[in-house]
Amino acid sequence: MDRLNRRQFISITALSSAGLLVCGCGEENKASTKFAKAILKTLPAERKFNPARLTPKPPLGFNSYDCYGGGTYANEENILANMEVFAKKLKPHGYKYFTIDAGWFINSDDRWIQTDEYGRILPSKTNFPNGLEAIIKRAHKLKIKFGLWMIRGVNRQAVEKKLKIKSSNYTLADIADKENVCPWCQYNYGVNMKHPAAQKYYDSVLELLAEWGLDFVKYDDIEEHPAEIEAVARAINNSKRDIVFSISPGNNVNPDYRTSYRMANMLRVSGDIWDNRKSIEKTFQRWELMQKFGGRGFWIDLDMIPFGTLDVHDKEKTRTDNFTPDQRYTFITQRALAASPLIMGGELTTTSDEIFDIITNKEMLKCNQNAVTGKLIARGDNIDIWKTKHKKKQDQGWIGIFNRNQTATKFSATKEQLKLNPKRKYSFYDIWNKKKIKNADTYQFDIGPDGVVFLKY
Numbered sequence: 001m002d003r004l005n006r007r008q009f010i011s012i013t014a015l016s017s018a019g020l021l022v023c024g025c026g027e028e029n030k031a032s033t034k035f036a037k038a039i040l041k042t043l044p045a046e047r048k049f050n051p052a053r054l055t056p057k058p059p060l061g062f063n064s065y066d067c068y069g070g071g072t073y074a075n076e077e078n079i080l081a082n083m084e085v086f087a088k089k090l091k092p093h094g095y096k097y098f099t100i101d102a103g104w105f106i107n108s109d110d111r112w113i114q115t116d117e118y119g120r121i122l123p124s125k126t127n128f129p130n131g132l133e134a135i136i137k138r139a140h141k142l143k144i145k146f147g148l149w150m151i152r153g154v155n156r157q158a159v160e161k162k163l164k165i166k167s168s169n170y171t172l173a174d175i176a177d178k179e180n181v182c183p184w185c186q187y188n189y190g191v192n193m194k195h196p197a198a199q200k201y202y203d204s205v206l207e208l209l210a211e212w213g214l215d216f217v218k219y220d221d222i223e224e225h226p227a228e229i230e231a232v233a234r235a236i237n238n239s240k241r242d243i244v245f246s247i248s249p250g251n252n253v254n255p256d257y258r259t260s261y262r263m264a265n266m267l268r269v270s271g272d273i274w275d276n277r278k279s280i281e282k283t284f285q286r287w288e289l290m291q292k293f294g295g296r297g298f299w300i301d302l303d304m305i306p307f308g309t310l311d312v313h314d315k316e317k318t319r320t321d322n323f324t325p326d327q328r329y330t331f332i333t334q335r336a337l338a339a340s341p342l343i344m345g346g347e348l349t350t351t352s353d354e355i356f357d358i359i360t361n362k363e364m365l366k367c368n369q370n371a372v373t374g375k376l377i378a379r380g381d382n383i384d385i386w387k388t389k390h391k392k393k394q395d396q397g398w399i400g401i402f403n404r405n406q407t408a409t410k411f412s413a414t415k416e417q418l419k420l421n422p423k424r425k426y427s428f429y430d431i432w433n434k435k436k437i438k439n440a441d442t443y444q445f446d447i448g449p450d451g452v453v454f455l456k457y
Helices: 006-017 030-042 076-093 133-141 156-160 198-212 226-239 255-261 277-290 325-338 353-359 362-369
Strands: 060-063 097-100 145-151 188-191 216-220 244-247 266-268 299-301 342-344 375-380 383-389 397-403 409-414 428-430 435-437 442-447 452-456
Touching (some): 060 076, 060 145, 076 097, 076 133, 076 353, 097 216, 133 145, 145 198, 145 244, 156 188, 188 198, 188 226, 198 226, 216 226, 226 244, 226 255, 325 342, 325 353, 325 362, 325 452, 362 452, 442 452
Parallel strands (some): 060 342, 097 145, 145 216, 216 244, 244 266, 266 299
Antiparallel strands (some): 375 383, 383 397, 409 442, 428 435, 428 452
């Protein structure tokens, strides 16, 4: 076996012994890659979790929730129509995950939830009469990865019927935990993870999703339940299919569960984010709280991008997002600097070119796909300065100067205040104003209400 230096050995050993990432090591040289593979061969199956293999950079995609909600509005016709726009407008810029959120399993006529003989939910017969296979096949033909929303636990109807757990002598009623239920969704009971058939149940669910060709799963109501997070991660591993695992919602993220969280690829760190100033402020708070946790294939998820046409399923609420232009720039800059997954939520078939230009901006995407979670470096007078370093080039990176006031402001900053070398000459590029800024001792900026100056240096 090739000899490793001390740094490589410590890095690989620490990651593997934690049951987390045997990743980044392979990027340093061939020797460490060979050594990492040797370690993997000696580990039991449930420890072979390597998020960086599927998501070395924050995932880019679309989710139907912000436009079609969690009910029965999403259907075969509008999903396929959005997918075609996705392929044309977003895929060329690196977006590849297309996800249907909640409700894909509910019949629109009787609100019945479809399940198979093992209590595993099936596509709605009214909204997806041809199942999901044709939709998934179309996604894959377009070279798009397909995803679905799921919620932890076991279907209540299936529990009452005492349906059998696949490949087990137990029934769903045996593993159901009727006290451990989601407070805002009544579809499922919890799962007693101490029961010997609990893992078998989750294995059967992910086995079915893998058979359909699923590439991405968003599991809801699970961030407070580390045992079920681990069960889903093991089930994905056991399915033998590459499936990106997204944890949601994020209201009650607990840093003590970080080992379990890192068995997934992305973690929502807030409740639902919408097109209002309160959500922008919430994003700052949650980003600051979780800024140390992202990276190495595991990404802090600041929730979807509510740009464009929203709440199409509710005629009284249907609208173009309420953000001002400055707020849109601030919203997307937060996610670029934080290396958050970029998941578009607005209806793609009605999205304007102006919005597509923002979410596919080349310089913004370079910052996001740099895959380094930015840190807060200064705060004062309701002005935040966040900085994301280039992962390979020491004297390059991105800076966001955020005006968190509701009035315009003039702001000046020295290189020291921007945590840059005062003796070095820097060239800046103002990304949203599309202009170069010459080297100076002090830089002057005019920033609009809730606005941002987004700099590449």
